[in-house]
Amino acid sequence: RPKKDKLGVVLVGLGYYSTDLLAPALQLTKNCQLVGIVTGTPSKAETWKKKYNLADKNIYNYQNFDQIANNPDIDIVYVVLPPSMHREFVVRAAKAGKQVFCEKPMAPSVADCEAMIKACADNKVKLAIGYRCQHDPNTQAYQKFAKESTFGKVRMVTCGAGYFDARTTHWKQNKALGGGVMGDMGVYALQGARLATGEEPISVTAQFHTTRPDIYKEVEETATFQLEFPSGALAACHTSFGINMNYLQANCEKGWFKMEPFSSYTGNKGSSPLGPINFPLENQQARQLDEDAEALMKGTALIAPGEEGLRDIRVVEAIYKSVAAGGKMIK
Template sequence: MAGAGLVTASLFSPCAIAFNKPKERLGVALVGLGYYSTDLLAPALQKTKNCYLAGIVTGSPEKAEAWKNKYNIPDKNIYNYKSFDQIANNPEIDVVYIVLPPVLHKEYTIRAAKAGKHVFCEKPMAMNARECEEMIRACKDNKRSLSIGYRCQHDPNTQEYMRIAREKRLGNVQLISCAAGYRESRAGNWKVKREMGGGAMYDMGVYALQGARLAAGEEPVSLTAQHVTNRPEIFSDADEITHFQLHFPSGAVASCTGSHGIQTNFLKVNYDKGQLHMDAFSAYNGNKGFSTLGEIRYPVDNQQAKQMDEDALAIMQNKPQLVPGEEGMRDIRIVEAIYQAAKTGKTIKLG
């Protein structure tokens, strides 16, 4: 496989130096077997070329047995949350993919890094920027790679509107409108529990934030925000809808929404020489749109497979990840400021 021979000892633990032949595929263990792992990541790992489903970590014996039978996972590659650290002794598992509620992201990233495993971590990266810093530090100290699960940055449709901004093919960005949301009605789900990392801003608002940042091609310098709650019987703790407004150094302004109350997914950009409209812009498949330059429609067979293949290849080639921990932390700093703005009603300046 192209690139497999470029693995160097600098990125792998000392024990890996004993292997004369580099791996052609990396073994991935999924941590947490909820909807995203079950319906999306596991099927995607049946399509990947640079990595494969090697193991699982779950607190449910019933799920462990079902996955063992469905994917032919050997008993030695099945862990629970108490035995997780023993994964350090398993050379078949190279990468741990953390698909748990955000409140657990820091703990399992650090434990994985200390066990000598590379880390893919789902978004949002963590509960706050301090936790992000600890995760980044743990991976660097243990010479492990850390990538955040921003699948959209691997999508060529996203890369196209990033390119338009970067190359200023339609001039300067003036106005951005962006929203991502669905209607969450599960009262007991962790996504409506703030202490677990739930809330519209953390879950769906990060997509809108990413859309605005990437379409602008620059980082915001100040923001304002507002929360809206229409169903307090469900959203007594976490935000149901968060509107936020970003101001960029060029003078561009973005009006964004992250929602657990409205089904929406679009990105609109006005430039001084044209416009762009993506609908959808951050869906699992079928992202498409158009700009003054023409249609934007690059079909992707499987976003998650593309994401994991490219992240695995970066590890094997000892190259930087497309979406490293620093990118996840950049968003979390802004998310924290958005909550502060919504609480105080003030404009928050970003450093």
């Protein structure tokens, strides 16, 4: 277990999320800090080095990344690459003996997720998935309603997560890089249903749709899926790269709770018959990073470990199976 006041983090892949959200959050954290980067783009290395005052010895590319094993400044490797690259870099980080954070979706397949969990276990390092919402007290509020059956049993969850993506040649439209809306926004809708019921689905039925077949040639633009849970609770979920939506509603035996938005970076809010659900958050990513770093320092359980990422990918795989079978229910 690392013994430092602040754990050193390297971000792997300096795209939108690293640049706009994680690096700024790492300036606010108290349990960890940005000390290095791994990038395939030399010009980004220059910019980041100046902006964040990074030491040359803490700047890596995808080829020399494994040398990170010999760098005591670095405690945590945070993988923020396209999903199909997560497995390779999580396994390499684990083999280098570093603690690992990995963005959602954990990986394109269950087999990938299992290999990532095994590599971390074999190398005695922890693996956290970047489910920032699970660190948000708003999300925790509806998880509590499910756990405590505040309004009786949850019977039906309706949940939608999507945005209009104007890009046409991004990895999100590319199958080989792990694109498709199910892994991207779909896991938010799925998490919404799983966390609002507190259960794992026992059956899934799914349909894919596209309004832009010229752009979404390889992957799905919109997915609708229906889940059935062991208690009999049902969920109807929607996710899209073509439709703006972000809401969750749970109808229970003796009441209801709802959130809109439920998975934004800021401003998640909702209500129930008990009143508003509205915990203001200063910085969601900083909170996630600090709570995960604290768990590593104290040796306590992570809020969203690799096993949690795997639970979602199991359902995502079943969704693809259902669609491939013509919308059949997969148990």
